[in-house]
Amino acid sequence: MPVFKEMDPEVAMKLLEGYENELDPEVKKLDAFYRQFKCPKCKGNMGKHFISVQHAFGGDSIVPRSGLKCMTCDLVLDPYTGIVVGLGTAGAEIAHEVAVEDD
Numbered sequence: 001m002p003v004f005k006e007m008d009p010e011v012a013m014k015l016l017e018g019y020e021n022e023l024d025p026e027v028k029k030l031d032a033f034y035r036q037f038k039c040p041k042c043k044g045n046m047g048k049h050f051i052s053v054q055h056a057f058g059g060d061s062i063v064p065r066s067g068l069k070c071m072t073c074d075l076v077l078d079p080y081t082g083i084v085v086g087l088g089t090a091g092a093e094i095a096h097e098v099a100v101e102d103d
């Protein structure tokens with residue numbers, strides 16, 4: 001059975017000495033990119049949201065990419081393509097309307 005053994009943090013820091021931290025500036029850049037989005041349905045604020053492994057590592061970014069989820073209506077958006085990948089509460093409303101129409 002594989003066991004994960006964490007490296008001694010002091011040894012890890014010693015190994016990283018002399019290297020430039022390229023991850024933090026990239027994260028800040030992406031956070032600024034994500035902050036410019038508002039929910040296309042209700043104009044609510046959006047927070048980072050994991051869509052899939054394929055989406056997270058699908059670009060050429062050195063850090064995983066994020067999707068966005070509306071904090072009000074749960075709509076999920078891929079900010080890189082503009083595609084809505086989850087309807088949130090709107091999906092439940094549409095499903096209810098379809099169910100009512102079928103009766």
Ligand SMILES: [Zn+2]
Binds near residue numbers: 071
């Ligand atoms: Zn919304």
